[in-house]
Amino acid sequence: MTTAPVIGPEERLPLGAAEADPRTATRRRYLMCEPRYFTVSYSINPWMDPSAPVSTDVALRQWHELKATYERLGHVVETIEPAAGLPDMVFAANSGTVIGGRVLGSRFRAVERAAEADHYRRWFVERGYRDVVMPESINEAEGDFAWTGEVLLAGTGFRTDPGAHAEAQEVLGVPVVSLRLVDPRYYHLDTALMVLTEADPTTGRRAQIAYYRDAFSLGSQRVLRHLFPDAVIASDVDAACLGLNGVSDGYNVVLPREANRLATELTARGYNPVMVDISELRKSGGGPKCCTMELRD
Template identity: 50%
Template sequence: MSLSETAVDRAPSSGRIQQHRRYLMCKPAYFTVSYEINPWMHKADPTDTPKAVRQWQTLYDTYLSLGHDVEVIDPIEGLPDMVYTANGGFIIDGKALGVRFSVGERRGEEQPFMDWFGSHGFEVVEPIATQEGEGDILLAGDTILAGYGFRSSIESHREIADVFDREVVSLHLVNPNFYHLDTAIAVLDPVVGPGGVEAANIAYLPNAFDDRGRGILEERFPDAIRVADEDGAVFGLNSASDGRNVFISPRATGYDAQLRERGYNPVHIDLSELLLGGGGIKCCTLELRGGRS
């Protein structure tokens, strides 16, 4: 979908209401696959950094074309995964919880993200337990959904609840291809809409979770979109939403149809080059809630 096609489809004719978003992104100027820390990364496969930058730029430009604000953190040479800003923290009401990565290759990113939050008006909380930001922590209505099993510890969930004073629902990830929660769940509805906080709609990949996790999701989100394995395998669920427009991989055709049936507007963004590092649209998109614009 072109930018012009995207930009003209802002009216809430379906009843879905577009909400303003403020995001943090990082240009993949130093993107490459120089190590292997997830099943998607293979050092033997060549990467094309200029292509990654072009694809990232399309996502950036699309957000702006739809009226969203995008902040940018400077990339740092030697930290190729900084492009995946969702892993840089978790922010609600101007309070930013930093991250503590489980893998040594990414620990150099921790302080630069916390420094950025502090210099942009956020109250920064340095974490104690291992967790990887919005990669494994998602805000759904008033509730925080938190993943564990591969990259974030379940011990971090108590810390998250204490920092933000919200209910935290723990979900066990069991499929190594979906090692972060944001590869297996997408929050579709706005967190806050007209009249106050709304109950969130989500989409999720059932096979990414254990039986208990599936039961929790079925009980709490009975109307959720259940996404097929083939759409999950192209990182279809690693998507961002403003409540009306849902930014997804063009290869997630089944998910596209499901979204349209529910009145959402799928916006296709190809980040195939960045998928070589195990990241997609949501990985490149950290939501900034509060702070200084």
């Protein structure tokens, strides 16, 4: 486990002994939003307690270190200007899904977050994205959508409506697999599942994920076992620190620093865990992935 190694993008990297194929770090482009106005002034998930102390300064320091970690790993980070009165705008993953340059925006369930969607829409339009569609159904974007390189895994149960799954398939032009979340602590798909390696049809590489079984309905657990028989299964302890709210480039996996068991398992699978402190932002139910929208142009 490391804190922030410098790994060249596209570099073929060494394996754990159990791995047949090397893990590959690929350069990614991310969109992030500084938590300049971060606080916990309302509660829309079980992690949020407006009566508990929150430090905006600590959240800022942790966010800047997360951003710097991505940059040290060779990734490109774009930023959007935060807006006063929108303390959760820092969670960029919830405001857009980008695949092949097509953008599906968001429509939030909670009224407190509704205005965030148009700020992100304008960011895409002002930067020349031509295919920007705002959804009709409740859709919390990469909070509930995870691209595996072949299919879009789509969560529902607490935030995103099932109808948004069909809408995503039409707008983004990729097949969608619906998964039902059943534990309110894991209210978004990205709190219970992360993509470690994307599938690559040109090389025959299969996608690999990590997930927490008990966050999903029994039927969805069967679907995940069928699609990903070699998935990394997270423990209760890993899930409880939002350890699955991580970001992988195919080799380096940025995780909350408390997710030690998951980090050990990932190391055994040939990945390189990169641990970060995101504890202040976790008070609003967020981790590294919540802060990070991937721009797949």
